[in-house]
Amino acid sequence: MSTEPETTEDAEPGTPDTGAETTAPEGGTASAAGGGDTGAPDTGGADGPAGAAGSGEGDGTAGADDDRPADDGPAGDGQDGSAGAAGDGDVVAGAEGGEGGEAAGGDAAGGDAGGDAGGDAGGDKAAGELSEAEAELLAQRLERERIERRKAEKKAPIDSGAKLSGTAADLLAAVRAVESGQKPPQTVFSEPAAPRRPAPEPVRRPQPVPAEAAPPAPAPAPAETVAAVARLLADAGAPEALAPQAATTLGEGAAEVLRADPWQLLRITGVRPEQADTFARALLGPDCGPGDERRGRALTGWLLEQAAVAGHTALEPAALTAALAQRGVPDPDAAVQSAIAEGEALAFQDALDEPPAAAAAPAAPGAAAGAEEGDEEEAERPVRVLIGLERYALAEESLADGLARVVNSLAKDDGVDWAPAAASASGSAAELIRAVAGHGLVLHTGGEAARAEPAALVAAARALGLRAVAACHTPDGRRRFAALLPEDAAPQAAVTLAGLLSGAEGPGRDADDGALALDLLVVLDAPQLDVESAAMVVESLPDGARLVLSGDPAVLWSAGPGRVFADLLAARTCPQVASRTPDPGPLGELVSGIGVGELNQVDAPGKELVIVPVRDAGEAVHRTVQLVADSVPRALGVPAEQTVVITPGHGGAAGTRALNAALKERLNPGPGRFGGFDPGDRIAYSPAPGRTVPGQVTGADADGLHLTCAGAPVVVPRERVEQSVRHGWALTAHQAVGSRWPAAVVVLPGDAAQVLSRPWVYTAFGRAERHLSVVHGVEQALPRAVAEVPPKPRTTRLPVLLRGQVPPAG
Numbered sequence: 094m095s096t097e098p099e100t101t102e103d104a105e106p107g108t109p110d111t112g113a114e115t116t117a118p119e120g121g122t123a124s125a126a127g128g129g130d131t132g133a134p135d136t137g138g139a140d141g142p143a144g145a146a147g148s149g150e151g152d153g154t155a156g157a158d159d160d161r162p163a164d165d166g167p168a169g170d171g172q173d174g175s176a177g178a179a180g181d182g183d184v185v186a187g188a189e190g191g192e193g194g195e196a197a198g199g200d201a202a203g204g205d206a207g208g209d210a211g212g213d214a215g216g217d218k219a220a221g222e223l224s225e226a227e228a229e230l231l232a233q234r235l236e237r238e239r240i241e242r243r244k245a246e247k248k249a250p251i252d253s254g255a256k257l258s259g260t261a262a263d264l265l266a267a268v269r270a271v272e273s274g275q276k277p278p279q280t281v282f283s284e285p286a287a288p289r290r291p292a293p294e295p296v297r298r299p300q301p302v303p304a305e306a307a308p309p310a311p312a313p314a315p316a317e318t319v320a321a322v323a324r325l326l327a328d329a330g331a332p333e334a335l336a337p338q339a340a341t342t343l344g345e346g347a348a349e350v351l352r353a354d355p356w357q358l359l360r361i362t363g364v365r366p367e368q369a370d371t372f373a374r375a376l377l378g379p380d381c382g383p384g385d386e387r388r389g390r391a392l393t394g395w396l397l398e399q400a401a402v403a404g405h406t407a408l409e410p411a412a413l414t415a416a417l418a419q420r421g422v423p424d425p426d427a428a429v430q431s432a433i434a435e436g437e438a439l440a441f442q443d444a445l446d447e448p449p450a451a452a453a454a455p456a457a458p459g460a461a462a463g464a465e466e467g468d469e470e471e472a473e474r475p476v477r478v479l480i481g482l483e484r485y486a487l488a489e490e491s492l493a494d495g496l497a498r499v500v501n502s503l504a505k506d507d508g509v510d511w512a513p514a515a516a517s518a519s520g521s522a523a524e525l526i527r528a529v530a531g532h533g534l535v536l537h538t539g540g541e542a543a544r545a546e547p548a549a550l551v552a553a554a555r556a557l558g559l560r561a562v563a564a565c566h567t568p569d570g571r572r573r574f575a576a577l578l579p580e581d582a583a584p585q586a587a588v589t590l591a592g593l594l595s596g597a598e599g600p601g602r603d604a605d606d607g608a609l610a611l612d613l614l615v616v617l618d619a620p621q622l623d624v625e626s627a628a629m630v631v632e633s634l635p636d637g638a639r640l641v642l643s644g645d646p647a648v649l650w651s652a653g654p655g656r657v658f659a660d661l662l663a664a665r666t667c668p669q670v671a672s673r674t675p676d677p678g679p680l681g682e683l684v685s686g687i688g689v690g691e692l693n694q695v696d697a698p699g700k701e702l703v704i705v706p707v708r709d710a711g712e713a714v715h716r717t718v719q720l721v722a723d724s725v726p727r728a729l730g731v732p733a734e735q736t737v738v739i740t741p742g743h744g745g746a747a748g749t750r751a752l753n754a755a756l757k758e759r760l761n762p763g764p765g766r767f768g769g770f771d772p773g774d775r776i777a778y779s780p781a782p783g784r785t786v787p788g789q790v791t792g793a794d795a796d797g798l799h800l801t802c803a804g805a806p807v808v809v810p811r812e813r814v815e816q817s818v819r820h821g822w823a824l825t826a827h828q829a830v831g832s833r834w835p836a837a838v839v840v841l842p843g844d845a846a847q848v849l850s851r852p853w854v855y856t857a858f859g860r861a862e863r864h865l866s867v868v869h870g871v872e873q874a875l876p877r878a879v880a881e882v883p884p885k886p887r888t889t890r891l892p893v894l895l896r897g898q899v900p901p902a903g
Contacts, residue, residue: 318348325348338361343357357391398482404651407479408480408481409478436483442478443479444897445476479890484625489628489890500899503532511526514557525547525549526553535641535669536642536669537670540684543672546643546670547643550613570832599611612639614641618644619644620651621644623652624653624889625654625655663892664895664896667899680858680863682695684858684859691879703866705868713841720866720868725866735836737823737829737834737836742825742845753823756823767814770793771790774789776819776821777819777821796810797813835863842871851878851883852883
């Protein structure tokens with residue numbers, strides 16, 4: 094099978110889809126290194142514009158086939174602020190080299206000064222007939238004064254960026270020039286070095302808009318605008334179906350925008366660079382070339398968007414320029430500079446923790462005194478330079494600010510006596526209550542059984558008169574958590590996170606400042622928080638409120654950019670409570686072992702676990718349908734509607750599309766009268782990127798497709814059905830995360846081996862409550878993935894931003 098890997102961990106850090114062969118303008122081709130398929134099954138090319146190499150699952154783009162970065166491309170960008178990471182070496186080395194030169198020069202100057210001082214002393218001796226001892230004392234006094242002056246200069250405040258040199262200084266100068274409205278220097282990423290400028294005042298970030306006041310979805314573009322775009326697309330041989338989205342995205346005058354810059358077509362979801370190049374050639378003719386500044390600028394933004402789909406909030410310059418080079422851009426450095434100058438990308442410099450070992454500079458003549466002084470100087474901190482989009486940069490910085498406020502705004506004595514509640518609890522639940530009593534931010538880790546501990550915390554807080562709410566990622570998670578609460582508290586205390594932020598669920602918001610009207614918020618399924626949703630959560634909390642982030646760190650990370658929960662765990666800026674409550678039964682034992690890299694054999698006397706070996710994808714589909722429709726209901730009494738099928742991707746002979754087609758034919762056959770759907774079909778509805786809600790089709794009319802999701806009626810407008818609704822008997826692991834079913838069938842066909850990882854297997858196997866069937870065709874690739882394939886790292890700025898605002902917890 095050729096699968097579309099749905100997990101964002103399948104992309105290398107900083108490698109935004111550079112593996113496909115790229116057709117450059119003027120008919121030339123620029124083949125990526127190791128071009129073509131990248132080792133990830135199913136490039137998804139058969140699915141049209143959205144079929145990016147290694148494309149991800151639907152919950153990345155509201156259920157549509159989205160672009161996912163390929164597995165190849167420029168790897169080695171530094172992760173999590175690691176000093177000296179590949180891809181950042183040139184920038185950091187340039188900065189350090191400049192500073193080392195300054196230090197060495199200072200030492201030499203010190204030696205000269207010492208010599209001058211000695212000479213002056215000798216002259217004084219001859220003139221004033223000082224004794225030899227007096228002359229020596231005078232020289233020592235002069236030398237001490239010189240050293241003190243040098244120390245004072247070192248301790249004086251230094252303008253931001255003044256100690257950078259090389260690429261880092263050039264990049265910082267370009268950013269400041271853009272911010273001040275000046276023309277940026279033409280030497281970014283090249284020599285000679287650009288002049289350095291004083292650091293600008295920090296930009297005040299906009300506060301998040303309360304959900305109920307958020308602007309509505311953009312209205313459809315005027316008919317005449319759509320028609321003009323459609324004519325332009327048709328003239329250039331591009332699909333006219335792109336016209337409505339292009340008109341909405343580019344706004345009034347969209348046709349003129351595209352005519353002036355055809356590569357703006359890349360802003361349309363699903364359009365790929367080779368398609369934009371073809372469109373540009375048709376419009377510009379001989380004036381179109383691979384080195385066109387507009388092309389380089391548009392590709393820079395597109396690559397950063399693809400990196401965000403893969404989970405990165407920013408890229409290192411080396412990774413970005415390498416990706417541009419593989420896309421046929423002849424001068425990648427100039428393309429990045431142009432994007433920064435036009436405000437389409439931002440550059441950041443973040444100080445890292447530990448300075449790398451500096452090479453010893455050769456001692457200058459007469460620099461003995463300078464060496465003594467150098468021993469007392471602090472080593473310079475290295476700087477990591479990153480390039481990112483404003484949207485994610487502001488979200489990450491707002492998140493860091495909000496977390497610092499949560500940590501620091503809790504009153505030392507708020508009059509709440511938590512001691513009796515902690516005394517009445519036991520084990521990890523008591524530890525969690527005590528941690529929350531004294532801290533504004535607490536992290537809690539554990540599996541499914543550990544959810545009883547935050548439930549005990551919420552119940553205790555409500556008993557103390559506090560406004561306490563728990564928010565879950567999915568409606569099923571809300572249902573499971575509510576079952577752990579006292580009956581009188583369950584309806585008000587358990588909500589979905591989306592419902593809480595929108596105001597549809599929970600206590601609502603304060604009329605004055607728009608903050609949530611609560612004292613304690615517990616966020617379950619915290620690994621599913623991306624930087625934007627996490628920023629909305631923390632900025633919605635009132636001063637003095639407590640926040641608990643709880644989740645299983647072994648599951649797949651968020652579909653959106655960032656790895657908020659993992660970054661916070663690594664930063665150690667607040668108390669962390671690790672649950673000691675294990676998941677019960679054979680399935681709990683199996684999943685717990687996977688979490689630590691071991692695929693153990695477990696006893697399953699009640700048929701909790703069944704392995705079904707298969708030879709190929711066709712047999713995998715046949716056995717899956719047999720298990721769902723016949724074997725599991727007959728042997729275990731679990732009906733087909735309570736069984737979920739999980740597979741690594743959407744495409745291929747055993748992906749979700751093929752499995753759903755076979756399951757529909759067996760369980761709910763029909764002509765698909767409503768856009769391929771019939772009443773009774775199980776569906777997966779994605780109301781927003783990264784969020785999937787299982788449901789069922791109830792009908793359709795002029796208003797759109799009618800669904801029922803978590804017991805609530807939903808109407809999906811006709812124009813959004815194709816991109817936000819899929820058949821839902823079979824899901825990907827990312828679509829299934831946050832929910833559980835009585836029975837799960839995990840399908841592992843042979844050529845899905847390359848996309849398996851420990852988090853994927855852990856997440857997929859953990860969706861089963863009572864029974865797990867594994868349709869197994871990957872042989873030794875399964876234990877190898879569990880033992881050897883951890884989650885792919887993501888480039889984020891949150892750890893560095895937190896370190897500057899929140900000290901590590903003691």
